[in-house]
């Protein structure tokens with residue numbers, strides 16, 4: 001068995017890390033192919049360093065571009081590498097352009113595809129990620145669904161039950177593996193425990209629309225004015241670029257910092273009073289860390305977080321954002337983590353080993 005682990009962005013590095021550690025632990029024959037979709041030190045290399053991951057064997061250096069540019073460059077580079085390496089399976093994780101390219105390149109070469117975090121659906125085709133997820137799931141041979149609900153989504157689309165395994169989400173493994181290493185020094189940012197809101201914001205549909213982004217900034221100001229707490233925002237490079245283009249200044253109370261490494265970010269999340277986000281992984285982490293979450297979107301592909309009462313959808317209207325924060329500010333945080341028991345990576349590797357070694 002030879003495994004190709006294809007990744008390209010911050011969340012893929014974090015969520016693939018438990019699988020990479022498991023491959024190392026078992027001395028499996030595997031290699032990492034990085035597309036280079038994310039490349040700035042603080043979006044890429046910092047995670048390899050802090051998570052103690054081996055360097056990728058290949059880095060395609062595709063960089064940023066339109067969806068077609070990113071996907072096509074990755075597709076060509078991945079195909080060449082797969083022809084050379086001839087792996088028995090390609091693993092992809094999540095819903096980025098890298099994931100779609102990895103899945104299509106492998107499927108057309110008749111190399112098996114394993115999709116980690118399969119079956120998530122926002123049912124919003126305006127999100128590029130939704131298109132990537134659906135297409136990837138439909139060319140995958142092994143679908144590792146994080147929850148039963150994700151499995152049901154796949155069954156409804158006609159995907160055969162025998163291809164689907166519910167394993168939990170590798171984000172739980174990753175959190176558990178790093179729990180003792182979390183950097184709790186929020187004082188380094190001049191913050192008091194539970195004395196600030198933490199924000200992440202980078203969805204294309206939120207930040208590429210100047211009016212919408214302006215409205216979100218207004219909402220953040222209302223929230224700051226109501227509670228008198230700073231809103232700390234390790235700003236994603238996409239949003240930094242857009243604020244600059246649209247000539248938008250940070251709203252009152254918004255404290256911009258550069259994106260931080262994973263262990264620092266987990267510290268910021270754990271000590272926040274409440275998290276505001278449009279990120280996928282951050283909705284999950286807030287739920288697992290038992291910090292109330294307000295999602296700046298009208299839908300989510302992580303409805304499990306809503307079901308357990310850890311998260312609420314606020315949309316992007318300023319007053320609605322404020323009212324949802326008012327509601328979640330006083331939430332009791334006794335919910336159960338719906339994303340598994342932290343053994344997803346072990347299960348995934350074990351399933352692949354059984355299937356591929358016997359075939």
Ligand code: UD1
Pocket residue numbers: 009010011037038039040041043044064065070095096097098128129202204237238241280
């Ligand atoms: C991508 C994923 C998104 C994921 C996010 C994680 C797609 C369609 N989108 O969005 O699903 O949630 O990554 O963060 O795959 N940039 C840098 N340095 C970098 C990377 C990006 O400066 O290392 C800037 C560039 O200006 C670039 C912009 O960010 O144009 C957007 O990058 P891109 O990878 O296209 O999309 P993300 O918004 O990061």
Ligand code: UDP
Pocket residue numbers: 010011014200202234258259260261262263265266278279280281282285
């Ligand atoms: N994250 C981080 N540093 C930051 C912001 C986020 O390490 O400054 C981590 C966070 O803990 C989570 C992941 O990045 O695991 C989420 O990535 P992102 O929001 O970029 O993508 P998404 O999950 O929306 O695809």
